[in-house]
Amino acid sequence: MRRSSSLHSAFALLNSVSALDYYGIRLGQLKNSSIGIQGTVYLANATILQIVDFSIDETDDISPRFFFSTDDASNPVSTIYQVFPSPGGDYLRRIPLGSLSSGMEKVRLVVEIPSEVKWQFFGIASQRYWNYFAAIKLNKTAAEPFCCLTNTDSPWRGIAPKHYEAATDPLVVLDHKTVLLPAFNFKGTAPPDGWIYAGKGYQINQHTGKKGLVLGRDRPEKHCALHEDYDGTKDLIVRLADDQTIYDVDYIAVFCYAYSVDFGHVFFKLDPENNPVPAYIPPISETPLKRLPPSPHC
Numbered sequence: 001m002r003r004s005s006s007l008h009s010a011f012a013l014l015n016s017v018s019a020l021d022y023y024g025i026r027l028g029q030l031k032n033s034s035i036g037i038q039g040t041v042y043l044a045n046a047t048i049l050q051i052v053d054f055s056i057d058e059t060d061d062i063s064p065r066f067f068f069s070t071d072d073a074s075n076p077v078s079t080i081y082q083v084f085p086s087p088g089g090d091y092l093r094r095i096p097l098g099s100l101s102s103g104m105e106k107v108r109l110v111v112e113i114p115s116e117v118k119w120q121f122f123g124i125a126s127q128r129y130w131n132y133f134a135a136i137k138l139n140k141t142a143a144e145p146f147c148c149l150t151n152t153d154s155p156w157r158g159i160a161p162k163h164y165e166a167a168t169d170p171l172v173v174l175d176h177k178t179v180l181l182p183a184f185n186f187k188g189t190a191p192p193d194g195w196i197y198a199g200k201g202y203q204i205n206q207h208t209g210k211k212g213l214v215l216g217r218d219r220p221e222k223h224c225a226l227h228e229d230y231d232g233t234k235d236l237i238v239r240l241a242d243d244q245t246i247y248d249v250d251y252i253a254v255f256c257y258a259y260s261v262d263f264g265h266v267f268f269k270l271d272p273e274n275n276p277v278p279a280y281i282p283p284i285s286e287t288p289l290k291r292l293p294p295s296p297h298c
Contacts, residue, residue, distance in 0.1 A: 022176045022245055022247060022272055022279055023040075023042035023044060023050045023052055023279050024042040024043050024044035024045065024050060024142070024143060024276070024278065024279035025042060025043040025140050025141075025142060025143055025276055026040065026041075026042055027041045027042060027043055027049075027122075027136050027137070027138065027139075027140055028040075028041055028136035028137065029041070029136070030051070030054070030123060030124060030134040030135070030136060031134055032124075032133045032134040034133075035056060035057045035059050035062070035064070035133060036055055036056055036057035036103075037055070037056050037124060037133055037134045038053065038054070038055045038056075039051045039052065039053055039054030039055065039109075040052045040053060041122060041136050042279065043138075043140055043142050043143075044110070044142075044278065044279040044281060045142050045143070045175070045278035045279065045281075046113075046142040046278075047112055047113050047115070048110060048111070048112055048113065048279075048281060049110070049111050049112075049113060049122060050108065050109070050110055050279065050281075051108070051109040051110075051111070052108050053106045053107075053108070054104060054106070054107050054108070054109050055104055055105045055106055055107075056100055056103060056104050056124070057103055058101070058102060058103035059100070059101055059103070060101050060102075061128075062101075062126040062128055062129060063098075063101060063126060063127040063128045064100045064101060064124050064125070064126060064127075064133065065077065065097065065100065065124070065125060065126075065127045066080065066100070066111060066122070066123070066124055067121075067122070067123060067124070067125045067132075068113065068114055068117075068119040068121070068122055068138075069119065069120065069121045069122075069123075069135075070117060070118075070119060070120045070121070071120065073117060074125075075114050075117070075119070076127070077097075077111050078097075079094060079111070079112065080094070080095050080097065080099065080109055080110075080111055081093060081094055081095065081109065081110040081111070081284065082095045082099075082107055082108065082109055082110075083107075083108040083109070083110065083282060084288065086288030086289045086290075087288065087289065087290060087291035088220065088288070088289030088290050088291045088292070089242060089282065089289050090282040091282050091283055091284070091285040091288065091289050092110055092281070092282050092283065092284045092285070093284070093285065093286060094284070100124070110281065119138050120137065120138055120139075121135045121136070121137060121138060122135065122136055122138055123135025123136060142278065143276035143277050143278050143279075144277075144278070145172050145173055145174050145175070145180075145277060145278065146172065146173035146246075146270065146275055146277045147170065147172045147173075148170030148171060148172055149170060149171035149172075149173065149179075149252070149266050149268045150170045150171075150266070151266050151267075152267070155170075156169075156170070157169065157170065157266075158170045158171035158181065158182070158252075158266045159171070159181070159252065159253065159254060159264045159265060159266050160264055160265070160266065161185075161263075161264045162262060162263055162264045162265075163191070163261065163262075163263040163264070164186060164187040164188070164190050164191055164194070164254075164263050165185050165186060165187050166185065166186045166187075166194070166254035166263040166264035167185045167186075167232075167264055168181045168182055168183055168184050168185065169182040169183040170182070171252065171266060173246050173270070173277050174237070174277075174278070175277055175278040175279060175280045175281075176245045176246050176247065176272075176277050176278070176279055176280050177239055177240045177244070177245055177246070177280040178215075178237060178238070178239050178240070178280060179212075179237070179238050179240070179246065179252060180235060180236075180237055180238075181196070181235060181236040181237070181238060181252075182235045183232045183233070183234075183235065184230045184232065184234055184235060184236045185230055185231060185232040186226060186229070186230045186254055186263070187229055188225075188226040188227050188228045188229055188230065189227060189228065189229050191256050191261075191263070192256060192258045192259060193225035193226075193227070193256055193257055193258050194225055194226040194227070194254055194255070194256060194263060195211045195212070195225055195226065195254070195255050195256075195257055196211070196212040196214060196226070196236065196238045196252065196253075196254065196255075197209045197210070197211055197212065197252070197253045197254070197255035197257070198210060198212055198238075198240055198241070198244060198249040198251065198252045198253070199249055199250070199251055199253075200248065200249060200250055201250055201251075202250065202251070202267060204251060204253050204255060204262040204265055205260045206257060206260045209249075209251070209253070209255065210240075210241035210243075210244060211223065211241065211257070212238040212239060212240055212241065212252075213238065213239040214226075214236050214237070214238055215237040215238070215239055216237065217236075220291070220292060220294070221292035221293065221294060221295055222294070222295045222298070223294060224298030225257075225298065226254075227298075238252075245280075246270055246277065247270055247271060247272055250267060250268065250269060251265050251266065251267050251268070252265065252266055252268075253265035253266075
């Protein structure tokens with residue numbers, strides 16, 4: 001399969017908008033009723049944990065802290081991010097380490113896994129008394145990008161052409177909201193418009209799908225049809241619409257929205273149990289993300 005950009009460069013573009021309820025590989029539950037600890041831990045990808053619906057009582061006297069540990073070593077978490085909603089989608093904001101002492105209720109937290117050691121456990125311990133209140137084992141492998149989404153009739157392709165030479169190599173799912181379209185080909189200067197389009201069911205039309213964002217090209221406020229020619233030497237990385245994940249859609253197509261014409265597509269069906277992928281992680285921001293009106297000029 002041809003690739004003009006590697007998966008490593010693809011990941012450099014992965015940011016923005018929100019996601020549905022998929023958090024990665026479930027590791028277990030943190031629970032200690034004595035201080036109200038509750039939360040489910042997921043391995044979002046090889047370097048990130050998510051703690052979902054996390055709660056803890058106000059506990060100023062014990063200085064609780066997240067820790068990674070082995071039988072011989074421990075490492076306190078140095079940075080905690082909380083996921084917040086905003087008009088422009090979910091975003092991560094760094095919170096003070098002492099926030100656990102102040103109490104939390106059903107929040108979603110994100111922490112980075114230190115890379116220097118193969119850690120065995122993750123949990124909450126008292127920095128003052130050096131004992132664990134709750135912990136889970138880090139005994140599962142992170143999901144990898146899914147390769148590949150292929151066309152049933154043309155298995156060497158992802159999107160197979162119907163009109164205007166719209167075609168790709170087999171598609172790679174980078175995370176549950178982001179897809180790599182390798183070797184993208186399309187005579188975009190010829191039709192009225194052309195969009196990367198994903199949707200539900202097996203009828204590709206204006207009612208079943210939504211337009212995806214081409215990362216590095218589009219922004220929510222400047223989301224434009226593909227009016228350029230692509231000759232197969234460039235890969236596209238596409239972020240699904242705000243309320244879509246790879247588990248909610250059945251097709252990805254190159255689509256003329258103006259006249260509801262399918263230029264080429266690939267059908268597929270993935271589910272999180274049998275086809276886990278890395279979880280999309282929202283972008284880091286100090287302020288809520290604004291939802292800007294779309295520009296009329298492209």
